Amino acid sequence: MTTSRPHVKRRLSQRIENIQPSGIRRFFDLASKMDNIISLGVGEPDFVTPWNVREASISSMERGFTAYTANAGLLELREEIANYMFKRFDVAYHAENEILVTVGASEAIDIGCRAILDDGDEVIVVEPSFVSYAPLISLAGGVPVSVGTKIEDDFKVSAKQIESKITEKTKAIIISFPNNPTGxxxxxxDLEQVAKIVEKHDLLVFSDEIYAELSYDDKHVSFASLPNMKERTILISGFSKAFAMTGWRLGFVLAPPDILNAMLKLHQYSLMCAPTMAQYGALEALKSGMDDIERMKQSYKQRRNYFIKSFAEIGLHCHTPGGAFYAFPSIASTGLTSSEFAEKLLYEERVAVVPGDVFGEGGEGHIRCSYATSMEQLEEAISRMGSFLKKYQ
Incomplete structure (x- = not known):
């Protein structure tokens, strides 16, 4: 005798089932099980957070500052962020109602999408791009629309490319320069031309400027600093990259008051506030960390120059990244896909890189290599990659 099974309702949401796991994480997991690995895949500084920043955080705990802060973050920290953004990037924001301290820049992207998007709203994503943009748009009910950039254009996007993707459903654009993964x-x-399209079509812009301090050859231009763009820009940044504070999970967002207030609602209900001790560390970083930023930036620039020169010597074409700490060389000469190249390189030469296709349209045929590691490691990685390429080119 058989009995019918009871009907079981769907346990997971359709939205989460449609989201693919991070392609970057897959390669980290593979590499973690292997010995003698040189990792060029990690997107974080190889510097330790400066001691004075760590000391400020420790001191805050010793003094008993362990309670919640205001939902938007310590007012003193928000005021210091306002001063920092004005002095460094010529954008003026009010600490009281235009700045929110978040749990990393990733939270800022998440709650920004949820604050402005209704079901079916389209967001143009300039790709290759950080892997979380499209999934977070989808989870907010929006529809990501990709615009691919090319190596022959130094991975810059044109206003014409963006405008070709605009429809009646387009609500916003996400741009990120300096760019992860291309640099x-x-x-x-270039940005002024994009701004004209934004104004013409009444759009909002997510401008992810987490790598703003790591611009090597020219001063970073904030999208919000352009005429009439502050009122349309959700400016996202944080402390992870320039201040070597990845594990602290502290970011911030600057936006017009109506958008900032909507994001604050989401932040209140989901997270309450960013970690108090981390906020005190960030306050110290902003007050005294500019020399540390410059020291780290010069080190990255030296490694970048070595990396690009070495890629050319072993037969990989790579544009010179103007910022961040990634190189994005073409591997088209090998005839391998990005994933094939990355897997073979990992297993045969014990070098971990990230296949370019995980970063969206335009990423296939490339690999992302982080040069935020020691020169000794970079030199050994180049040697191993050179041996690998002799077999496949």
Missing amino acids: AVMGKK
Whole structure:
């Protein structure tokens, strides 16, 4: 005798089932099980957070500052962020109602999408891009629409490319320069052309400027600093990259008051506030960390120059990244896909890189290599990659 099974309702949401796991994480998991690995895949500084920043955080705990802060973050920290953004990037924001301290820049992207998107709203994503943009748009009910950039254009996007993707459903654009994974930067004239399209079509812009301090050859231009763009820009940044504070999980967002207030609602209900001790550390970083930023930036620039020169010597074409700490060389000469190249390189030469296709349209045929590691490691990685390429080119 058989009995019918009771009907079981769907346990997981359709939205989460449609989201693919991070392609970057898959390669980290593979590499973690292997010996003698040189990792060029990690997107974080190889510097330890400066001691004075760590000391400020420790001191805050010793003094008993362990309670919640205001939902938006310590007012003193928000005031210091306002001063920092004005002095460094010529954008003026009010600490009281235009700045929110978040749990990393990733939270800022998440709650920004949820604050402005209704079901079916389209968001244009300039790719290759950080892997979380499209999934977070989808989880907020939006529809990501990709615009691919190319190596022959130094991975810059044109206003014409963006406008070709705009429909009646387009609500916003996400741009990120300096870019992860390509290291591309956009100059003021390029951004001004994009701004004209934004104004013409009444759009909002997510401008992820987490790598702003790591612009090597020209001063970073904030999208919000362009005429009439502050009122349309959700400016996202944080402390992870330039201040070597990845594990502290502290970011911030600057936005017009109506959008900032909507994001604050989401932040209140989901997280309450960013970690108090981390906020005190960030306060110290902003007050005294500019020399540390410059020291780290010069080190990255030296490694970048070595890396790009070495890629050319072993037969990989790579544009010169103007910022961040990634190189994005073409592997088209091998005839391998990005994933094939990355897997074979990992197993045969014990070098971990990230296949370019995980970063979206335009990423296939490339690999992302982080040069935020020691020169000794970079030199050994180049040697191993050179041996690998002799077999496949």
